[in-house]
Amino acid sequence: MPAHAEWLGASQEQDAMACASILRALHPDWLVVDHYALDIRWETVQRPYCRKLVIIDDLADRRHDCDFLLDQTFGRREEDYQHLVPQKSVLLCGSRYALLRPEFAQWRPYSLARRKLPQLEHLLIALGGVDRINATGQILDALIAGCLPDKCRISVVMGETAPWLSQIQHKAAQLSWSTSVLIGVTDMARLMADSDLAIGAGGATSWERCCLGLPTLLVVVADNQLAVARNLEQFGAARIMSYGALDDGNFVTQHLRDLQGNPQAMASMTHAAASAVDGKGVERVMHVLCQGQ
Known part of the structure:
Protein backbone atom coordinates (compact mmCIF):
# COMPACT_ATOMS: atom_id res chain seq x y z
CA MET A 1 0.00 0.00 0.00
CA ASP A 15 -11.21 5.01 -7.41
CA ALA A 16 -9.91 3.01 -10.37
CA MET A 17 -13.38 1.71 -11.25
CA ALA A 18 -14.92 5.19 -10.93
CA CYS A 19 -12.27 6.69 -13.19
CA ALA A 20 -12.40 3.82 -15.67
CA SER A 21 -16.07 4.47 -16.35
CA ILE A 22 -15.20 8.03 -17.38
CA LEU A 23 -12.06 7.16 -19.36
CA ARG A 24 -13.90 4.41 -21.20
CA ALA A 25 -16.11 7.08 -22.77
CA LEU A 26 -13.36 9.65 -23.33
CA HIS A 27 -10.61 7.25 -24.44
CA PRO A 28 -7.91 9.97 -24.37
CA ASP A 29 -4.68 9.71 -26.32
CA TRP A 30 -2.74 10.77 -23.21
CA LEU A 31 -3.53 10.11 -19.57
CA VAL A 32 -1.31 12.04 -17.13
CA VAL A 33 -1.39 10.84 -13.50
CA ASP A 34 0.04 12.81 -10.58
CA HIS A 35 -0.98 11.41 -7.19
CA TYR A 36 1.05 9.95 -4.32
CA ALA A 37 -1.74 7.50 -3.43
CA LEU A 38 -1.86 5.77 -6.83
CA ASP A 39 0.39 3.00 -8.13
CA ILE A 40 0.53 0.14 -10.61
CA ARG A 41 -2.78 -1.33 -9.46
CA TRP A 42 -4.75 1.79 -10.38
CA GLU A 43 -2.79 2.43 -13.56
CA THR A 44 -3.23 -1.10 -14.92
CA VAL A 45 -7.01 -0.74 -14.74
CA GLN A 46 -6.87 2.42 -16.90
CA ARG A 47 -4.47 0.95 -19.48
CA PRO A 48 -7.18 -0.17 -21.98
CA TYR A 49 -8.76 3.29 -22.02
CA CYS A 50 -5.81 5.47 -23.09
CA ARG A 51 -3.12 5.28 -25.74
CA LYS A 52 -0.22 6.60 -23.64
CA LEU A 53 0.11 6.83 -19.87
CA VAL A 54 2.39 9.40 -18.20
CA ILE A 55 3.24 9.33 -14.48
CA ILE A 56 4.50 12.36 -12.55
CA ASP A 57 6.19 11.35 -9.31
CA ASP A 58 8.99 12.45 -7.00
CA LEU A 59 9.08 9.72 -4.35
CA ALA A 60 10.41 6.66 -6.21
CA ASP A 61 8.73 4.49 -3.58
CA ARG A 62 6.22 2.37 -5.52
CA ARG A 63 5.70 0.48 -8.81
CA HIS A 64 4.08 2.07 -11.87
CA ASP A 65 2.64 0.87 -15.18
CA CYS A 66 3.42 3.66 -17.62
CA ASP A 67 4.90 4.66 -20.96
CA PHE A 68 6.66 7.72 -19.55
CA LEU A 69 7.63 8.74 -16.03
CA LEU A 70 8.63 12.28 -15.07
CA ASP A 71 10.44 13.08 -11.83
CA GLN A 72 11.76 16.65 -11.89
CA THR A 73 13.58 16.33 -8.56
CA PHE A 74 17.11 17.73 -8.50
CA GLY A 75 19.54 14.84 -8.25
CA ARG A 76 17.03 12.18 -9.30
CA ARG A 77 18.53 9.42 -11.48
CA GLU A 78 16.96 6.93 -13.89
CA GLU A 79 18.36 4.10 -11.76
CA ASP A 80 16.00 5.14 -8.96
CA TYR A 81 13.02 3.98 -11.04
CA GLN A 82 14.36 1.19 -13.22
CA HIS A 83 13.07 -1.49 -10.85
CA LEU A 84 9.70 0.26 -10.48
CA VAL A 85 8.53 0.63 -14.10
CA PRO A 86 8.31 -1.60 -17.19
CA GLN A 87 11.55 -1.90 -19.15
CA LYS A 88 10.05 -0.03 -22.09
CA SER A 89 9.14 3.02 -20.02
CA VAL A 90 10.89 6.28 -20.87
CA LEU A 91 12.31 7.96 -17.77
CA LEU A 92 12.66 11.74 -17.53
CA CYS A 93 14.58 12.31 -14.33
CA GLY A 94 16.20 15.37 -12.85
CA SER A 95 15.63 19.10 -12.59
CA ARG A 96 16.49 19.66 -16.26
CA TYR A 97 12.89 18.53 -16.81
CA ALA A 98 11.39 20.90 -14.22
CA LEU A 99 7.95 22.05 -15.38
CA LEU A 100 7.94 25.82 -14.98
CA ARG A 101 5.61 28.43 -16.41
CA PRO A 102 7.23 30.28 -19.36
CA GLU A 103 7.58 33.56 -17.44
CA PHE A 104 10.39 32.07 -15.35
CA ALA A 105 12.55 31.51 -18.42
CA GLN A 106 11.59 35.00 -19.62
CA TRP A 107 12.72 36.67 -16.38
CA ARG A 108 15.87 34.54 -16.03
CA GLU A 121 18.05 45.07 -0.33
CA HIS A 122 14.93 42.97 -0.91
CA LEU A 123 14.02 39.89 1.16
CA LEU A 124 11.23 37.63 -0.10
CA ILE A 125 9.40 35.42 2.41
CA ALA A 126 7.16 32.86 0.71
CA LEU A 127 6.36 29.74 2.73
CA GLY A 128 3.26 28.55 0.92
CA GLY A 129 -0.08 30.20 0.36
CA VAL A 130 -1.64 28.58 3.43
CA ASP A 131 1.30 28.06 5.84
CA ARG A 132 -0.82 26.27 8.43
CA ILE A 133 2.10 25.92 10.84
CA ASN A 134 2.76 29.68 10.78
CA ALA A 135 6.43 29.42 9.87
CA THR A 136 6.06 32.92 8.39
CA GLY A 137 5.13 34.30 11.81
CA GLN A 138 8.19 32.72 13.39
CA ILE A 139 10.43 34.24 10.72
CA LEU A 140 8.97 37.70 11.32
CA ASP A 141 9.46 37.27 15.07
CA ALA A 142 13.13 36.48 14.47
CA LEU A 143 13.57 39.58 12.29
CA ILE A 144 12.68 41.85 15.17
CA ALA A 145 16.25 41.30 16.40
CA GLY A 146 17.34 43.69 13.64
CA CYS A 147 19.39 41.40 11.42
CA LEU A 148 18.81 43.15 8.07
CA PRO A 149 20.41 46.25 6.49
CA ASP A 150 18.54 49.47 7.20
CA LYS A 151 17.67 49.99 3.53
CA CYS A 152 16.26 46.49 3.08
CA ARG A 153 12.60 45.97 2.26
CA ILE A 154 10.58 42.81 2.80
CA SER A 155 7.86 41.15 0.72
CA VAL A 156 5.74 38.48 2.41
CA VAL A 157 3.59 36.32 0.12
CA MET A 158 0.42 34.77 1.55
CA GLY A 159 -2.79 33.23 0.23
CA GLU A 160 -6.25 34.61 0.85
CA THR A 161 -7.18 31.59 2.97
CA ALA A 162 -4.04 31.58 5.13
CA PRO A 163 -5.28 31.08 8.72
CA TRP A 164 -2.58 33.37 10.18
CA LEU A 165 -3.00 36.17 7.66
CA SER A 166 -4.27 38.86 10.03
CA GLN A 167 -1.54 38.03 12.55
CA ILE A 168 1.11 38.23 9.82
CA GLN A 169 -0.20 41.62 8.72
CA HIS A 170 0.00 42.86 12.30
CA LYS A 171 3.56 41.57 12.78
CA ALA A 172 4.66 43.08 9.46
CA ALA A 173 3.46 46.50 10.57
CA GLN A 174 5.70 46.32 13.63
CA LEU A 175 8.95 45.70 11.74
CA SER A 176 11.59 48.35 11.28
CA TRP A 177 11.81 47.81 7.52
CA SER A 178 9.29 48.56 4.80
CA THR A 179 7.27 45.33 4.73
CA SER A 180 4.49 44.42 2.30
CA VAL A 181 2.15 41.46 2.78
CA LEU A 182 1.15 40.42 -0.73
CA ILE A 183 -2.01 38.33 -1.16
CA GLY A 184 -2.83 36.24 -4.22
CA VAL A 185 0.36 37.06 -6.15
CA THR A 186 0.06 36.34 -9.88
CA ASP A 187 3.50 37.58 -11.01
CA MET A 188 5.76 35.46 -8.82
CA ALA A 189 8.49 35.26 -11.46
CA ARG A 190 8.88 39.04 -11.50
CA LEU A 191 8.77 39.21 -7.72
CA MET A 192 11.46 36.55 -7.37
CA ALA A 193 13.61 38.20 -10.05
CA ASP A 194 13.46 41.49 -8.13
CA SER A 195 14.38 39.84 -4.81
CA ASP A 196 17.92 39.39 -3.49
CA LEU A 197 17.27 36.55 -1.04
CA ALA A 198 14.34 34.26 -0.36
CA ILE A 199 13.17 32.42 2.71
CA GLY A 200 11.05 29.77 1.06
CA ALA A 201 9.44 26.38 1.37
CA GLY A 202 10.32 23.23 -0.51
CA GLY A 203 8.32 21.80 -3.38
CA ALA A 204 7.98 23.11 -6.93
CA THR A 205 8.86 26.66 -5.92
CA SER A 206 12.42 25.43 -5.34
CA TRP A 207 12.80 24.97 -9.11
CA GLU A 208 11.34 28.42 -9.75
CA ARG A 209 13.87 30.06 -7.44
CA CYS A 210 16.72 28.04 -8.95
CA CYS A 211 15.79 29.08 -12.49
CA LEU A 212 16.09 32.73 -11.43
CA GLY A 213 19.30 32.14 -9.44
CA LEU A 214 17.63 33.38 -6.26
CA PRO A 215 19.68 32.49 -3.13
CA THR A 216 17.41 30.74 -0.66
CA LEU A 217 17.13 29.84 3.00
CA LEU A 218 15.03 26.71 2.58
CA VAL A 219 12.52 25.92 5.31
CA VAL A 220 11.76 22.20 5.48
CA VAL A 221 8.24 21.65 6.83
CA ALA A 222 7.58 18.05 5.71
CA ASP A 223 9.60 14.83 5.67
CA ASN A 224 9.19 14.38 1.90
CA GLN A 225 10.98 17.73 1.34
CA LEU A 226 14.11 16.82 3.26
CA ALA A 227 15.94 14.77 0.62
CA VAL A 228 15.48 17.46 -2.02
CA ALA A 229 16.54 20.18 0.42
CA ARG A 230 19.70 18.28 1.34
CA ASN A 231 20.60 17.81 -2.33
CA LEU A 232 20.17 21.53 -3.00
CA GLU A 233 22.24 22.42 0.05
CA GLN A 234 25.04 20.01 -0.87
CA PHE A 235 25.05 21.47 -4.38
CA GLY A 236 25.34 24.95 -2.91
CA ALA A 237 22.01 26.29 -4.20
CA ALA A 238 20.34 26.79 -0.80
CA ARG A 239 20.81 26.60 2.94
CA ILE A 240 18.46 24.49 5.03
CA MET A 241 16.49 25.78 7.98
CA SER A 242 14.42 22.97 9.49
CA TYR A 243 11.05 23.96 10.90
CA GLY A 244 12.10 22.99 14.41
CA ALA A 245 15.05 25.37 14.24
CA LEU A 246 12.71 28.33 13.72
CA ASP A 247 11.90 28.20 17.44
CA ASP A 248 15.39 29.58 17.94
CA GLY A 249 15.28 33.05 16.42
CA ASN A 250 19.08 33.26 16.63
CA PHE A 251 19.31 30.48 14.06
CA VAL A 252 17.44 32.60 11.52
CA THR A 253 19.28 35.83 12.26
CA GLN A 254 22.68 34.15 12.09
CA HIS A 255 21.98 32.91 8.56
CA LEU A 256 20.88 36.37 7.47
CA ARG A 257 23.89 38.09 9.00
CA ASP A 258 26.25 35.55 7.45
CA ALA A 276 20.41 23.31 -11.51
CA VAL A 277 17.40 24.60 -13.47
CA ASP A 278 17.45 26.57 -16.72
CA GLY A 279 13.71 26.99 -17.36
CA LYS A 280 13.64 24.78 -20.48
CA GLY A 281 12.15 21.71 -18.82
CA VAL A 282 8.76 21.96 -20.53
CA GLU A 283 10.42 22.10 -23.94
CA ARG A 284 12.47 19.00 -23.16
CA VAL A 285 9.49 17.05 -21.87
CA MET A 286 7.31 17.99 -24.84
CA HIS A 287 10.07 17.01 -27.27
CA VAL A 288 10.31 13.54 -25.74
CA LEU A 289 6.54 13.05 -25.54
CA CYS A 290 6.00 14.15 -29.13
CA GLN A 291 8.67 11.73 -30.31
CA GLY A 292 6.85 8.97 -28.44
CA GLN A 293 3.45 9.53 -30.06
Whole structure:
Protein backbone atom coordinates (compact mmCIF):
# COMPACT_ATOMS: atom_id res chain seq x y z
CA MET A 1 0.00 0.00 0.00
CA PRO A 2 1.40 3.46 -0.91
CA ALA A 3 2.66 5.51 2.02
CA HIS A 4 0.12 8.24 1.19
CA ALA A 5 -2.84 5.94 0.56
CA GLU A 6 -5.12 7.89 2.92
CA TRP A 7 -4.84 10.95 0.66
CA LEU A 8 -7.11 9.27 -1.90
CA GLY A 9 -10.21 9.19 0.30
CA ALA A 10 -11.15 5.74 -1.03
CA SER A 11 -9.46 2.49 -1.93
CA GLN A 12 -7.46 2.34 -5.15
CA GLU A 13 -9.90 -0.25 -6.46
CA GLN A 14 -12.90 2.00 -5.86
CA ASP A 15 -11.21 5.01 -7.41
CA ALA A 16 -9.91 3.01 -10.37
CA MET A 17 -13.38 1.71 -11.25
CA ALA A 18 -14.92 5.19 -10.93
CA CYS A 19 -12.27 6.69 -13.19
CA ALA A 20 -12.40 3.82 -15.67
CA SER A 21 -16.07 4.47 -16.35
CA ILE A 22 -15.20 8.03 -17.38
CA LEU A 23 -12.06 7.16 -19.36
CA ARG A 24 -13.90 4.41 -21.20
CA ALA A 25 -16.11 7.08 -22.77
CA LEU A 26 -13.36 9.65 -23.33
CA HIS A 27 -10.61 7.25 -24.44
CA PRO A 28 -7.91 9.97 -24.37
CA ASP A 29 -4.68 9.71 -26.32
CA TRP A 30 -2.74 10.77 -23.21
CA LEU A 31 -3.53 10.11 -19.57
CA VAL A 32 -1.31 12.04 -17.13
CA VAL A 33 -1.39 10.84 -13.50
CA ASP A 34 0.04 12.81 -10.58
CA HIS A 35 -0.98 11.41 -7.19
CA TYR A 36 1.05 9.95 -4.32
CA ALA A 37 -1.74 7.50 -3.43
CA LEU A 38 -1.86 5.77 -6.83
CA ASP A 39 0.39 3.00 -8.13
CA ILE A 40 0.53 0.14 -10.61
CA ARG A 41 -2.78 -1.33 -9.46
CA TRP A 42 -4.75 1.79 -10.38
CA GLU A 43 -2.79 2.43 -13.56
CA THR A 44 -3.23 -1.10 -14.92
CA VAL A 45 -7.01 -0.74 -14.74
CA GLN A 46 -6.87 2.42 -16.90
CA ARG A 47 -4.47 0.95 -19.48
CA PRO A 48 -7.18 -0.17 -21.98
CA TYR A 49 -8.76 3.29 -22.02
CA CYS A 50 -5.81 5.47 -23.09
CA ARG A 51 -3.12 5.28 -25.74
CA LYS A 52 -0.22 6.60 -23.64
CA LEU A 53 0.11 6.83 -19.87
CA VAL A 54 2.39 9.40 -18.20
CA ILE A 55 3.24 9.33 -14.48
CA ILE A 56 4.50 12.36 -12.55
CA ASP A 57 6.19 11.35 -9.31
CA ASP A 58 8.99 12.45 -7.00
CA LEU A 59 9.08 9.72 -4.35
CA ALA A 60 10.41 6.66 -6.21
CA ASP A 61 8.73 4.49 -3.58
CA ARG A 62 6.22 2.37 -5.52
CA ARG A 63 5.70 0.48 -8.81
CA HIS A 64 4.08 2.07 -11.87
CA ASP A 65 2.64 0.87 -15.18
CA CYS A 66 3.42 3.66 -17.62
CA ASP A 67 4.90 4.66 -20.96
CA PHE A 68 6.66 7.72 -19.55
CA LEU A 69 7.63 8.74 -16.03
CA LEU A 70 8.63 12.28 -15.07
CA ASP A 71 10.44 13.08 -11.83
CA GLN A 72 11.76 16.65 -11.89
CA THR A 73 13.58 16.33 -8.56
CA PHE A 74 17.11 17.73 -8.50
CA GLY A 75 19.54 14.84 -8.25
CA ARG A 76 17.03 12.18 -9.30
CA ARG A 77 18.53 9.42 -11.48
CA GLU A 78 16.96 6.93 -13.89
CA GLU A 79 18.36 4.10 -11.76
CA ASP A 80 16.00 5.14 -8.96
CA TYR A 81 13.02 3.98 -11.04
CA GLN A 82 14.36 1.19 -13.22
CA HIS A 83 13.07 -1.49 -10.85
CA LEU A 84 9.70 0.26 -10.48
CA VAL A 85 8.53 0.63 -14.10
CA PRO A 86 8.31 -1.60 -17.19
CA GLN A 87 11.55 -1.90 -19.15
CA LYS A 88 10.05 -0.03 -22.09
CA SER A 89 9.14 3.02 -20.02
CA VAL A 90 10.89 6.28 -20.87
CA LEU A 91 12.31 7.96 -17.77
CA LEU A 92 12.66 11.74 -17.53
CA CYS A 93 14.58 12.31 -14.33
CA GLY A 94 16.20 15.37 -12.85
CA SER A 95 15.63 19.10 -12.59
CA ARG A 96 16.49 19.66 -16.26
CA TYR A 97 12.89 18.53 -16.81
CA ALA A 98 11.39 20.90 -14.22
CA LEU A 99 7.95 22.05 -15.38
CA LEU A 100 7.94 25.82 -14.98
CA ARG A 101 5.61 28.43 -16.41
CA PRO A 102 7.23 30.28 -19.36
CA GLU A 103 7.58 33.56 -17.44
CA PHE A 104 10.39 32.07 -15.35
CA ALA A 105 12.55 31.51 -18.42
CA GLN A 106 11.59 35.00 -19.62
CA TRP A 107 12.72 36.67 -16.38
CA ARG A 108 15.87 34.54 -16.03
CA PRO A 109 18.32 36.80 -17.98
CA TYR A 110 17.24 39.90 -16.04
CA SER A 111 17.35 38.05 -12.72
CA LEU A 112 20.83 36.64 -13.26
CA ALA A 113 22.21 39.95 -14.56
CA ARG A 114 21.17 41.89 -11.45
CA ARG A 115 22.93 39.37 -9.19
CA LYS A 116 26.41 40.05 -10.56
CA LEU A 117 26.86 42.45 -7.64
CA PRO A 118 25.18 40.60 -4.74
CA GLN A 119 23.35 42.68 -2.18
CA LEU A 120 20.55 42.32 0.33
CA GLU A 121 18.05 45.07 -0.33
CA HIS A 122 14.93 42.97 -0.91
CA LEU A 123 14.02 39.89 1.16
CA LEU A 124 11.23 37.63 -0.10
CA ILE A 125 9.40 35.42 2.41
CA ALA A 126 7.16 32.86 0.71
CA LEU A 127 6.36 29.74 2.73
CA GLY A 128 3.26 28.55 0.92
CA GLY A 129 -0.08 30.20 0.36
CA VAL A 130 -1.64 28.58 3.43
CA ASP A 131 1.30 28.06 5.84
CA ARG A 132 -0.82 26.27 8.43
CA ILE A 133 2.10 25.92 10.84
CA ASN A 134 2.76 29.68 10.78
CA ALA A 135 6.43 29.42 9.87
CA THR A 136 6.06 32.92 8.39
CA GLY A 137 5.13 34.30 11.81
CA GLN A 138 8.19 32.72 13.39
CA ILE A 139 10.43 34.24 10.72
CA LEU A 140 8.97 37.70 11.32
CA ASP A 141 9.46 37.27 15.07
CA ALA A 142 13.13 36.48 14.47
CA LEU A 143 13.57 39.58 12.29
CA ILE A 144 12.68 41.85 15.17
CA ALA A 145 16.25 41.30 16.40
CA GLY A 146 17.34 43.69 13.64
CA CYS A 147 19.39 41.40 11.42
CA LEU A 148 18.81 43.15 8.07
CA PRO A 149 20.41 46.25 6.49
CA ASP A 150 18.54 49.47 7.20
CA LYS A 151 17.67 49.99 3.53
CA CYS A 152 16.26 46.49 3.08
CA ARG A 153 12.60 45.97 2.26
CA ILE A 154 10.58 42.81 2.80
CA SER A 155 7.86 41.15 0.72
CA VAL A 156 5.74 38.48 2.41
CA VAL A 157 3.59 36.32 0.12
CA MET A 158 0.42 34.77 1.55
CA GLY A 159 -2.79 33.23 0.23
CA GLU A 160 -6.25 34.61 0.85
CA THR A 161 -7.18 31.59 2.97
CA ALA A 162 -4.04 31.58 5.13
CA PRO A 163 -5.28 31.08 8.72
CA TRP A 164 -2.58 33.37 10.18
CA LEU A 165 -3.00 36.17 7.66
CA SER A 166 -4.27 38.86 10.03
CA GLN A 167 -1.54 38.03 12.55
CA ILE A 168 1.11 38.23 9.82
CA GLN A 169 -0.20 41.62 8.72
CA HIS A 170 0.00 42.86 12.30
CA LYS A 171 3.56 41.57 12.78
CA ALA A 172 4.66 43.08 9.46
CA ALA A 173 3.46 46.50 10.57
CA GLN A 174 5.70 46.32 13.63
CA LEU A 175 8.95 45.70 11.74
CA SER A 176 11.59 48.35 11.28
CA TRP A 177 11.81 47.81 7.52
CA SER A 178 9.29 48.56 4.80
CA THR A 179 7.27 45.33 4.73
CA SER A 180 4.49 44.42 2.30
CA VAL A 181 2.15 41.46 2.78
CA LEU A 182 1.15 40.42 -0.73
CA ILE A 183 -2.01 38.33 -1.16
CA GLY A 184 -2.83 36.24 -4.22
CA VAL A 185 0.36 37.06 -6.15
CA THR A 186 0.06 36.34 -9.88
CA ASP A 187 3.50 37.58 -11.01
CA MET A 188 5.76 35.46 -8.82
CA ALA A 189 8.49 35.26 -11.46
CA ARG A 190 8.88 39.04 -11.50
CA LEU A 191 8.77 39.21 -7.72
CA MET A 192 11.46 36.55 -7.37
CA ALA A 193 13.61 38.20 -10.05
CA ASP A 194 13.46 41.49 -8.13
CA SER A 195 14.38 39.84 -4.81
CA ASP A 196 17.92 39.39 -3.49
CA LEU A 197 17.27 36.55 -1.04
CA ALA A 198 14.34 34.26 -0.36
CA ILE A 199 13.17 32.42 2.71
CA GLY A 200 11.05 29.77 1.06
CA ALA A 201 9.44 26.38 1.37
CA GLY A 202 10.32 23.23 -0.51
CA GLY A 203 8.32 21.80 -3.38
CA ALA A 204 7.98 23.11 -6.93
CA THR A 205 8.86 26.66 -5.92
CA SER A 206 12.42 25.43 -5.34
CA TRP A 207 12.80 24.97 -9.11
CA GLU A 208 11.34 28.42 -9.75
CA ARG A 209 13.87 30.06 -7.44
CA CYS A 210 16.72 28.04 -8.95
CA CYS A 211 15.79 29.08 -12.49
CA LEU A 212 16.09 32.73 -11.43
CA GLY A 213 19.30 32.14 -9.44
CA LEU A 214 17.63 33.38 -6.26
CA PRO A 215 19.68 32.49 -3.13
CA THR A 216 17.41 30.74 -0.66
CA LEU A 217 17.13 29.84 3.00
CA LEU A 218 15.03 26.71 2.58
CA VAL A 219 12.52 25.92 5.31
CA VAL A 220 11.76 22.20 5.48
CA VAL A 221 8.24 21.65 6.83
CA ALA A 222 7.58 18.05 5.71
CA ASP A 223 9.60 14.83 5.67
CA ASN A 224 9.19 14.38 1.90
CA GLN A 225 10.98 17.73 1.34
CA LEU A 226 14.11 16.82 3.26
CA ALA A 227 15.94 14.77 0.62
CA VAL A 228 15.48 17.46 -2.02
CA ALA A 229 16.54 20.18 0.42
CA ARG A 230 19.70 18.28 1.34
CA ASN A 231 20.60 17.81 -2.33
CA LEU A 232 20.17 21.53 -3.00
CA GLU A 233 22.24 22.42 0.05
CA GLN A 234 25.04 20.01 -0.87
CA PHE A 235 25.05 21.47 -4.38
CA GLY A 236 25.34 24.95 -2.91
CA ALA A 237 22.01 26.29 -4.20
CA ALA A 238 20.34 26.79 -0.80
CA ARG A 239 20.81 26.60 2.94
CA ILE A 240 18.46 24.49 5.03
CA MET A 241 16.49 25.78 7.98
CA SER A 242 14.42 22.97 9.49
CA TYR A 243 11.05 23.96 10.90
CA GLY A 244 12.10 22.99 14.41
CA ALA A 245 15.05 25.37 14.24
CA LEU A 246 12.71 28.33 13.72
CA ASP A 247 11.90 28.20 17.44
CA ASP A 248 15.39 29.58 17.94
CA GLY A 249 15.28 33.05 16.42
CA ASN A 250 19.08 33.26 16.63
CA PHE A 251 19.31 30.48 14.06
CA VAL A 252 17.44 32.60 11.52
CA THR A 253 19.28 35.83 12.26
CA GLN A 254 22.68 34.15 12.09
CA HIS A 255 21.98 32.91 8.56
CA LEU A 256 20.88 36.37 7.47
CA ARG A 257 23.89 38.09 9.00
CA ASP A 258 26.25 35.55 7.45
CA LEU A 259 24.89 36.12 3.95
CA GLN A 260 24.70 39.92 4.01
CA GLY A 261 28.30 40.03 5.15
CA ASN A 262 29.46 37.58 2.49
CA PRO A 263 28.59 38.64 -1.09
CA GLN A 264 30.70 35.79 -2.44
CA ALA A 265 28.45 33.27 -0.69
CA MET A 266 25.41 34.90 -2.28
CA ALA A 267 27.07 34.79 -5.70
CA SER A 268 28.00 31.15 -5.23
CA MET A 269 24.41 30.23 -4.36
CA THR A 270 23.17 32.07 -7.45
CA HIS A 271 25.60 30.21 -9.71
CA ALA A 272 24.70 26.80 -8.26
CA ALA A 273 20.95 27.43 -8.34
CA ALA A 274 20.96 28.70 -11.91
CA SER A 275 22.95 25.69 -13.09
CA ALA A 276 20.41 23.31 -11.51
CA VAL A 277 17.40 24.60 -13.47
CA ASP A 278 17.45 26.57 -16.72
CA GLY A 279 13.71 26.99 -17.36
CA LYS A 280 13.64 24.78 -20.48
CA GLY A 281 12.15 21.71 -18.82
CA VAL A 282 8.76 21.96 -20.53
CA GLU A 283 10.42 22.10 -23.94
CA ARG A 284 12.47 19.00 -23.16
CA VAL A 285 9.49 17.05 -21.87
CA MET A 286 7.31 17.99 -24.84
CA HIS A 287 10.07 17.01 -27.27
CA VAL A 288 10.31 13.54 -25.74
CA LEU A 289 6.54 13.05 -25.54
CA CYS A 290 6.00 14.15 -29.13
CA GLN A 291 8.67 11.73 -30.31
CA GLY A 292 6.85 8.97 -28.44
CA GLN A 293 3.45 9.53 -30.06
